[in-house]
Amino acid sequence: MRIPSIPGFDQQALEKYFKNTGMTFIGKVGSLLIKMLVGIAVARYLSKDKLGIITGGITYIYLFSALATLGLDQFVVKELHQFPRHRDRILGTAFWMKVMAGLAVIPLIWLCYQVYPAKGTPYNYVFIFSIIGIVQAFNVIDSYFQSEVQSRYIMQVQVTGNLLSAAIKLVLIYLKMPLIAFVYAYALDFVLIAIGYYFTYQRKGRNIFKWGYNGQLAGKLLQNSWPLIISGVMVSLYMKIDQLMIQNIAGTKEAGAYATVASLSEAWNFIPTVIVTTLFPAILNARRDDLERYKKRIQNLYDLMVYLSLPAALIITFASPLIYKLYTPEYAYAAPVLSVHIWSGVFVFLGAANSQYLIAEGYTKLTFIRTGFGAIVNIILNLILIPKMGMMGAAIATLVAYAGSAFFVLFIPKVNRQGVMMFKSLFLISLFQKITKR
Template sequence: MRIPSIPGFDQQALEKYFKNTGWLFIGKVGGLLIKMLVSIQVANYLLPENNGIVYGGTVFIYLFSAIASLGLDQFIVKELHQFPENRDQILGTSFWMKICAGFACFPLIWIAYQLYPPEGTPYKYVLIFSAIGVIQAFTVVDSYFQSQVRSKYIMQVQVTGNIISAIIKLALIYLHAHRVAFVYAFTFDFVLISAGYYFTYQREGRSVFNWAFNWSLGKKLLHHSWPLIISGIMVVLYMKIDQIMLQNICGPAEAGAYSTAANLSEAWNFIPSIIVTSLFPAILNAKRDDPERYKKRIQNLYDLMVYISLPIAICITFAAPIVYMLYKTQYAHAAPTLAVHIWSGIFVYLGAASSQYLIAEGYNKLTFVRTGFGALVNIGLNLILIPKMGMMGAAYATLAAYASATFFILFIPKVNKQGIMMLRSLFLISLFQKITKR
């Protein structure tokens, strides 16, 4: 099947990179469908209060996973592109850095829990979830296959892992398991994926036992990635802090209902990362060869993000009441929250594209400056809106935080043109211009 041409992109590049994207989409969409159906069953089994108690523990892990990953994934792909002959040192160094960072997060998570524990969530649950920071070190294999544009292997691992995970969770429901069993099951999901990465990498003459640590390379990677570590923390703060604040202000039951809306809304956020991962190599080639084409491709990327995210937001807004017919009646009041929360996805998509531009241009520090601004906006608005509006207040705060973080670059002179380009896409100005030229 021939892939339709998109103005500004070479057809040959599209064929190569979208075929890779296709495999990623198959894996992610397959995993999304499985996860959504199973998560609905788990939520209906646990009911809002227990669901909120379990989900509250994951927020700490999302926060510290940014530290445990060290922001290395994008730089691993870049290093493998530039120095493929150093594969074993690049992967080995990154792997052991992530292992060390994962263990270093254990005391940090304990301190964070002591300072601001989510109401009703025992530390035992948080401790179990903490193991994810170490387990996820095998994601370096994902970066390797991305660098090879061979994402079908990642798709196979993810789909297989999701199927096994679904079977385990459904079995726990059938056996009327205690809620702590689902904490172990969620953590075991990452064990499954990591095992899949290991066995997939071992094929075709590769071996993780050939990986080696290189101190100078480790210093180099950390020097470039530290802004992304801070940025990752800020992203999680303005994406997940509302969950803990809602749990502590309104109780676990309200947080449990809100988590269903947030998860359904954020489930679509894998799309921009896949598109950016697959298309940005072609955009970087244009940067090297033709500055004017580079600018056009960036604009086309922003346009594409809006073309995809806007229909999703519209469809989910109208479908929210129907979606919540799949949940028990205790969750029905979360449907309007989903209809609001889903619109934040538009800014997530644009932000993902513009972040890649900032990295390509060497403006790494700006990524955590703007996400830090978004985090402050989210925390401030949550403090004001949650006591008055409950979960709907958290949704409005999230929407405002995402928008403010994405368009913060309008106030930075050296990159404010990117903000204008995103506004052109958001208000469909670029689309109308393309239509009128034809």
């Protein structure tokens, strides 16, 4: 089926990109459905209080995930794309860098817990989750398959791993196991994915034991990625700090209810990641070969982000009471909070697209400046609004912070044109211009 002709729209490019992203998208959607169904069962079994306790432990891992991953994923894909013959050196270097970073964050997480503990969440739960930082080093294999445009392997690993994870959690519910069993189960999720990546990579003559570490390459990767590390820390802060603050200000029950809001609202945030990760090579090629086509592709990318996120936000806004009725009546009072929180996704989509432009132009330092701005806004608003409005205050703070971060580029002269382009997409001006030029 062909889409009606619109000036600036490239049907052939769409078909090419859809083919490249299709398998990854299917894998992510399949994993999402599995997680949501099992998440409902776990939420009903654990109740708000226990769910809040687990959420507190997981939050620390998200806060330090950027340090553990070192912001390397995009640069590993880029290196593999440019130097495919150096595959073993690139993957080995990135792998050991991530392992060392994962080990380094364990004492940092302990220190953070001592300074600002999650009330009600024992440290031993946090420690179990902190091991995830080491295991995630195997995600460099994901970057390899992205560079080879072999998303079907990623899909197979993710779906299989999530099916096994779901089965384990359902067995735990059936056996009426205690909370600590679910803590181990959530940590095991990452181990299962890592095992899947390992065995998938070992096929067709590839061998993980041929990987080697190169100090010069490590320095190059760190030199490029350090702004993204800081940016990732800031993103983690303004994406997850609200959950920790709710737990400490309003208690574990409120944190458990808000965790369901965040999981339902943020479940779709993998979509822009899949799209922009796959389109990044095409954007780089256009920048190299044709600047006018490059600008059009950036605008089309912003348009696509809005076309995907805006309908989802509208639907969930009005369907949130029904969603919670199906989810579990115990959390039904969180439905209005979801109706507000879901709109932050629109700015997540736009921000993800704009990040590709900043990376392509070499403005990676701006990514942590703007995310730092978003983190500061979120923390300040959470301190003001949570004591007065509870979960709704956290949702409003998140929405304002995401919007502020996405459009912070308006205040930077050398990139403020991108803010204008995002506004054109957000208010459908770009779509109207394309239709009227037909």
